[in-house]
Every structure is written in C-alpha cells, then in structure tokens.
Amino acid sequence: MSVLGQVGFAALSLSLRFSPDTLLTWHWLVVLAVAVAAVCFLMPRSSATPLQLLREVLVLVPAYLLYSVVRGLVQGRQPEALMRTMHLIRLERGLGIFWELDLQHRIVDIRALETFANWTYLLGMWPVIVLVAIWLFFRHRDSYPLYRNAFLISGAIGLVIYATLPVAPPRYMDGWGFIDTVGSGTAAYSLPDLSILVNQYAAVPSLHFGWVFLSGIAMFRETPSMAAKLLGVFMPLAMLFSIVATGNHFFLDAVAGGIVALIGLGASLMLRTLVMRGDAPPGPGFRSLAAQMF
Numbered sequence: 001m002s003v004l005g006q007v008g009f010a011a012l013s014l015s016l017r018f019s020p021d022t023l024l025t026w027h028w029l030v031v032l033a034v035a036v037a038a039v040c041f042l043m044p045r046s047s048a049t050p051l052q053l054l055r056e057v058l059v060l061v062p063a064y065l066l067y068s069v070v071r072g073l074v075q076g077r078q079p080e081a082l083m084r085t086m087h088l089i090r091l092e093r094g095l096g097i098f099w100e101l102d103l104q105h106r107i108v109d110i111r112a113l114e115t116f117a118n119w120t121y122l123l124g125m126w127p128v129i130v131l132v133a134i135w136l137f138f139r140h141r142d143s144y145p146l147y148r149n150a151f152l153i154s155g156a157i158g159l160v161i162y163a164t165l166p167v168a169p170p171r172y173m174d175g176w177g178f179i180d181t182v183g184s185g186t187a188a189y190s191l192p193d194l195s196i197l198v199n200q201y202a203a204v205p206s207l208h209f210g211w212v213f214l215s216g217i218a219m220f221r222e223t224p225s226m227a228a229k230l231l232g233v234f235m236p237l238a239m240l241f242s243i244v245a246t247g248n249h250f251f252l253d254a255v256a257g258g259i260v261a262l263i264g265l266g267a268s269l270m271l272r273t274l275v276m277r278g279d280a281p282p283g284p285g286f287r288s289l290a291a292q293m294f
Contacts, residue, residue: 028126030123030127031126031127031130034127034130034131035130035131035134038130038131038134038135039053039134042134042135042138042139043138045138046138046139047141048137048138048141053137056137056148060133060148060152063152063155064155066159074162074163074166074201077166077201078168078201080166081166081167081168081172081201082168082172082173084165084166084167084168084204085167085168085169085170085172085173085203086173088167088204088250088252088253089173089176089250091252092250092251092252097251097252099251100170100178100244100247100250100251101170101176101177101178103244103245104178104179104181104244104245104246104247105177107245108179108181113245114181114245116242117181117241117242117245117246118181118182118242118246120238120239120241120242121182121208121239121242121243121246121248122182124212124235124238124239124242125208125211125212125239128212128215128235129151129211129212129215132147132215132218132219133147133148133151136148136218136222140222143218143221143222145272146265146268146269146272147214147218147265147268149264149267149268149271149272150214150261150264150265150267150268151211151214151264152264153263153264153267153268154207154210154211154214154260154261154263154264154265155207155211155264157205157260157263157264158202158205158207158210158257158260161204161205161260162201162202165204166201166202167201167202167203167204167253168200168201168203169200169201169203169247169248169249169253170203170247170248170249170250171183171246171247171248172200178247179247180246180247181245181246181247182246182248203248203249203250203253204252204253204256205253205256205257205259205260206243206248206249206253206254206256206257207257207260207261208239208243208248208249208257209236209239209240209243209249209253209254209257209258210254210256210257210258210260210261211257211261212235212236212239213236213239213257213258213261214261214264214265215232215235215236216231216232216233216234216235216236217232217265218232219231219232219235220232220233240254
C-alpha cells in the first residue's frame with residue numbers, strides 16, 4: 001500500500017472511532033482551540049500588540065474565576081435554592097407562561113431537536129462569546145471596551161444575586177418531570193467535574209442567555225453585513241430555546257439574564273460617556289488610558 005493510501009486508511013479508521021460527543025466532553029478545550037485559532041488569524045491583520053492582548057486576558061480570566069468564590073458561598077443552601085425554584089414555578093403558572101415542561105417533553109421525542117439543544121447549550125455560549133470578544137478586540141477596538149465592561153458589570157450583578165439568592169435549575173425538579181438532557185443524553189460530564197468552576201444554583205439570572213444576548217447585540221451593531229446581523233439575532237434565540245429545552249433554565253431566568261445584560265450595557269455606556277466627555281480628561285495620557293478602559 002502506498003504512503004498516501006496508508007494515511008487515508010488511518011484517517012478513515014480514526015473517523016470511524018471518533019464520536020461527535022467527544023467534542024462535548026472536551027468542550028472547554030474546544031473553547032481554547034477556538035480562541036487560539038482566532039487570535040492567530042486576526043493578530044497579524046491588526047495593530048493590536050501581544051501586550052495589549054495579555055492585559056485583557058489578565059483582567060478577564062480572574063474575573064471569570066471569581067465564580068468559584070461564589071460557588072463556595074452557596075454550598076449547603078440547596079433547600080433554599082429549591083424553595084425559590086418552587087416560587088418561580090408558581091409565578092410562571094400565575095402568569096400563564098409555565099411552558100417549559102411541555103416544551104421539553106416535546107423536544108425529547110425529536111432526537112434532532114434534543115441534539116441541537118444540547119450542542120447549543122454547551123458550544124453556543126463560551127465559543128461564541130470568546131469569538132465575538134476577539135473579533136471586537138482586533139477589528140473594533142473603539143467599541144471593544146464598551147462590551148467588555150458590559151460583560152464585567154453584568155457579571156458582577158449576577159454574582160451578587162447568585163451569592164445572596166441561589167436558585168436551582170429546572171433539571172433539579174425531577175419530581176415535576178424535568179429532564180437533564182445534557183447529562184443524560186451526552187457524555188459532556190463524563191470527565192471529573194471541575195466543581196470549583198461550576199455553580200449549580202446560578203439559575204437566576206441566566207447569563208448563559210444574557211451574555212449570548214450581549215454578543216448578539218455587538219454583532220448586530222458593529223457589522224454592516226446583513227448575514228452577521230441575522231446571526232446576531234439568531235444566536236440568542238437559539239440559546240433561549242436551548243436553556244429551556246435542556247432543563248437548565250425557566251423563561252423568567254432568561255428574562256432576568258437579558259435585563260441584567262442590558263443594565264450592564266447601559267452602565268458601561270454611561271461610564272464611557274462620563275469619562276470621555278471633553279472636559280473630563282486632564283491630558284492626552286489620560287485620554288489614551290480612558291480609551292483603552294472605556
């Protein structure tokens with residue numbers, strides 16, 4: 001057999017052994033690979049320097065890791081979190097919008113929809129957020145700080161709520177008939193749980209939806225491409241479907257996440273306006289720093 005034939009046979013054998021579920025199991029590595037590939041592609045085409053990129057990483061990664069602190073604060077508060085979930089169910093029933101259970105039971109009978117929901121939940125958040133952030137950083141430097149600060153502010157609001165008012169996701173209410181489609185239908189959680197990074201009682205607000213919503217706003221506002229604008233509209237709608245269909249959030253969780261995201265964006269815009277007013281900066285050095293931060 002020729003060398004080319006051997007390579008082809010090896011590739012075919014590998015593809016036959018490969019399961020798409022592997023991508024879900026290693027979804028954090030997918031996020032890292034997406035980030036590295038995007039940076040390598042965009043940096044040579046941008047005026048941004050490695051030092052500027054490193055500074056952003058040193059701000060954003062510790063901010064995300066603060067999530068682990070909040071997780072420690074909610075340990076042992078499961079009864080409290082479940083009680084709030086019951087209150088949320090009663091509220092939705094009173095409003096006539098308790099549709100999550102019916103929706104989930106419908107999609108689990110359609111394998112394609114369940115698979116779409118699972119994949120969107122796991123790969124439709126962080127890879128999307130990271131790609132949009134990198135795209136803004138390299139291609140829209142003037143707008144990037146506005147959205148970065150919106151993420152940080154909305155995240156801070158979310159952390160305060162998670163620490164003080166933990167709420168359990170629907171999938172913990174199995175007595176109602178909710179199903180954890182991600183846990184039962186994929187191997188995404190087959191690796192040892194990195195529990196220090198997972199808050200099981202952070203259902204309200206749903207930043208899973210809120211941050212994808214922010215990413216969609218950024219794409220819609222910052223690009224002239226109609227295809228990109230439509231993608232910016234589609235992404236949060238797909239995530240809304242996903243978080244409900246997988247049993248991870250109620251509709252009101254998403255509403256709360258969207259409100260928190262908009263508050264973050266509004267606060268970021270206000271800060272930018274105040275700092276960048278013509279009479280505020282005392283000199284060009286401050287202007288340069290303010291432009292990078294706001």
